[in-house]
Amino acid sequence: MSYQLIYLATAIAKTCVLELTENNFAPQRGHCLMGHPKNGTLLVASVIATLCSLSAISKPAEAASLYKGWNYAIDSFNDSITGNNVGGTKYEIYGLALKQTEDKVFIAINANLPFGGTHSDYADDEHVGWGDLIFNFSGKNLSTASANKNLLGIRFASKNDSGVAATGVYEDVTAKTVAKANGIALDSLGEYNEWVKSKGKKPSLGDLAANDPYFNQATHVQNVIATGKKVGGINLLSAGNLSSLGLDFGHFNANGSQTIGLSADRSLFPEGNFILHLAPDCDNDIIALKGKLDIVPPESATVPEPSAVLGLTAMGLLFGSSQLGRNKQQKALNSSAS
Structure with a gap:
C-alpha cells in the first residue's frame, strides 16, 4: 500500500x-x-x-496469491519426482503461505510429505525429511546471499539434515544442499527441470519460474541451514489454529495430504522484500514465495x-x-x- x-x-x-x-x-x-x-x-x-x-x-494488486490476509505461492502440482515417477509423488509441494500480524509471522505448507519425513531407499540414512525455510532479504541471488551470511533460516523439523542442532529461527545464515545424500540422481536444478519436462510435466518454483536466476541452475538448491546464530524459537500450529487464522489452500485447489504450520515472533525478522524457499532434503520439489514484511503500526495508530x-x-x-x-x-x- x-x-x-x-x-x-x-x-x-x-x-x-x-x-x-x-x-x-x-x-x-x-x-x-x-x-x-x-x-x-x-x-x-x-x-x-x-x-x-x-x-x-x-x-495493492488484486493478485491471486493474496487471500484472507495470507500471501500464497502456488507451485506446479506435477513437478515432484521419486525414482522414475514425475508428478503427484510423496514429495509434491502444492503451496507455501505467509501471514504477518503486529507480533507474529505465520508460515504454512501444503504438500504430500509428512512433517516427520518419509522412508527412502535412495537416501544414505534411508530417511528424507523437510529442509529448512530459507529467507533472503538482501535482494541478491541465493548463492551470493549465502556466501555473505545474509540469510535468515528456520529449522522447523527436528528429523532432517540441517547443519544446526535445534529447531528455531537463525540469523547470519549460510545455506547448503544435502540433496545428493538424500538420494537425488540428477546433478543440478537445470537437469531436474529438463527431466520433468521430458515426462510431459511443467516444472515451476512457486512464485519463480523454473529457470529463474535466483537459483544457480548448475547446482542443486541449498535447502538447509549450514551455519547460523539462533535468535528465537518457533511454535508449531495445528490445523485448527491455521483455519482460525483464515488459511485456505483449497481456494487455490492446493489439496496436498499434509498441511504444516508454524509461527515465530515478528521481532525476529527484518522488514522489507524477501524470497522464501523450501524443499525436502532431497530437493525432489522446490517452492519459493516472494513477499514483504512491513512494520505493523499499533492498532491505535492504524493508517x-x-x-x-x-x-x-x-x-x-x-x-x-x-x-x-x-x-x-x-x-x-x-x-x-x-
Missing part, C-alpha cells in the same frame, strides 16, 4: 482549494487550475478524477485505507467548491446593490 501517493493526492487537493480561495477561480499559468475561470465544477471533477487514478495505483482518505478529500473539494461558488455569488450581489 503506497501511502506516499495518498499524501501527494491530498496535497494536490489542498493546493487547488487554496488557489481557488485566493484567486476566486481565476486560472494562473503553471498552476493546477483547469477549465473556464467561471467553472469551478470542471476543476473539482478534474482533481477528483486524478485522486481516483491515484487510488487505483495505491491499492486509514487509501479509499477512505481519498473519498474524504474528494468530499472536501466538493464542499469547498460549493462554498466558494456561494461566496462569489454573494460578492456579485453586493456589488450590484452598491
